[in-house]
Amino acid sequence: MIxxxxxxEQEALRTGIRAFLxxxxxxxxxxxxxxxxxxxxxxxxxxxxxxxxxxxxEEYGGLGLGKVGYCILLEELGxxxxxxxxxxxxxxxxGTTPLLYYGTAAQKRRWLTPAARGEKLLAFSLTESxxxxxxxxxxxxxxxxxxxxxLTGTKLYxxxxxxxxxxxxxxxxxxxxxPNGGVTAFVVDRGSPGFRVGRCEKKxxxxxxxxxxxxxxxxxxxxxxxxxxxxxxxxxxxxxLDVGRVxxxxxxxxxxxxxxxxxxxxxxxxxxxxxxxxxxxxxxxKLADMAMHAHALRYLVYQAAAHQDQMGHDPSTWGRLExxxxxxxxxxxxxxxxxxxxxxxxxxxxIHGGLGYIRGTPIERAYRDARIAEIFEGTNxxxxxxxxxxxxxxxx
Ligand SMILES: Cc1cc2nc3c(=O)[nH]c(=O)nc-3n(C[C@H](O)[C@H](O)[C@H](O)COP(=O)(O)OP(=O)(O)OC[C@H]3O[C@@H](n4cnc5c(N)ncnc54)[C@H](O)[C@@H]3O)c2cc1C
Numbered sequence: 001m002i003x004x005x006x007x008x009e010q011e012a013l014r015t016g017i018r019a020f021l022x023x024x025x026x027x028x029x030x031x032x033x034x035x036x037x038x039x040x041x042x043x044x045x046x047x048x049x050x051x052x053x054x055x056x057x058e059e060y061g062g063l064g065l066g067k068v069g070y071c072i073l074l075e076e077l078g079x080x081x082x083x084x085x086x087x088x089x090x091x092x093x094x095g096t097t098p099l100l101y102y103g104t105a106a107q108k109r110r111w112l113t114p115a116a117r118g119e120k121l122l123a124f125s126l127t128e129s130x131x132x133x134x135x136x137x138x139x140x141x142x143x144x145x146x147x148x149x150x151l152t153g154t155k156l157y158x159x160x161x162x163x164x165x166x167x168x169x170x171x172x173x174x175x176x177x178x179p180n181g182g183v184t185a186f187v188v189d190r191g192s193p194g195f196r197v198g199r200c201e202k203k204x205x206x207x208x209x210x211x212x213x214x215x216x217x218x219x220x221x222x223x224x225x226x227x228x229x230x231x232x233x234x235x236x237x238x239x240x241l242d243v244g245r246v247x248x249x250x251x252x253x254x255x256x257x258x259x260x261x262x263x264x265x266x267x268x269x270x271x272x273x274x275x276x277x278x279x280x281x282x283x284x285x286k287l288a289d290m291a292m293h294a295h296a297l298r299y300l301v302y303q304a305a306a307h308q309d310q311m312g313h314d315p316s317t318w319g320r321l322e323x324x325x326x327x328x329x330x331x332x333x334x335x336x337x338x339x340x341x342x343x344x345x346x347x348x349x350x351i352h353g354g355l356g357y358i359r360g361t362p363i364e365r366a367y368r369d370a371r372i373a374e375i376f377e378g379t380n381x382x383x384x385x386x387x388x389x390x391x392x393x394x395x396x
Pocket of ligand 1: 379
């Protein structure tokens, strides 16, 4: 038998999150978008509720609700505000996963536990001006000097980069090897001498989330800050991205649901030619497509999340085929989810007519916020490449 239902604990989590977001986040979403400010107060409240540590085991300060619980959080955030979803996602998927899966006991005590409890905010820094999709071609170097590494270079587009207390940074420890043995993951504290935040980008959407340049000017990092093994940083980054891509799919699911609900309500209320526009088949078909995509995505997201929960967080126990399957599932969920969300929001905006194009309406904001999901955590071209490469080795 295949079991597709949520447990009572998971349902209670969803109810609690939904009530919290309606009270604490929904009322401030328009203002955050307009003023382009990081939502410090609501983030602090989310941190104290434990929402920055949902999938982290209780022994490390988290709620212990796994990837399924985490996707419930991201789905609910996706319904309300993409900026809050992005802040939580960068911290949890990309910041805590390297520490949970590859960190030493000391690293878990020093960074993971406070991060899960909401006392420290994390960021993840892979992208550089010359290396985006081709992330292995990074230039930021980490040179070994005695029992330290010296990091020199500049990173780009770091979510939470302006606010984070610590950043997971990918650096080149052996330029000759590149991504295959030459990249290492480090955890770097905000106050480290030589580390500073550079330019913060003005963006089309996600106005509540910072996207920062990080400058490393001969930053000395002790060897005990290496996350995982020296030379295995690319694997650390890709493992974190597998988690992130599933949670992005969950956020896309929430975005489709809220766009669909807004469009349905509007279509039932708006009258033209003497009828609610919801009676016109052209409108009904748009709504039907949204509902079908939401239905399909719900299964994709929670299957992939449940699979990651089943695999656990000790990479040394994973078989090669299982790892490949996980990566293919994550790429599929992220790619289809983000495209279906963009499509649903575009059609929901169309159903709103001219009103959908007016600045400050929820559907206009959703339209601007959604587009990035097709680009970050690996563009959708790269997700298709990941699936295609897997097809070439494992077949359909
Ligand atoms: C708001 C925002 C937040 C972000 N947050 C983070 C973060 O927290 N941490 C971080 O490290 N990065 C972050 N990024 C960076 C993001 O992940 C990259 O922008 C993304 O991976 C694409 O890289 P790029 O912009 O350099 O585009 P490029 O890699 O230059 O790609 C340009 C185009 O070429 C296509 N392309 C490239 N190679 C291929 C190929 N082999 N086959 C087919 N098409 C290809 C791409 O799909 C794309 O359409 C963020 C970016 C933004 C905008």
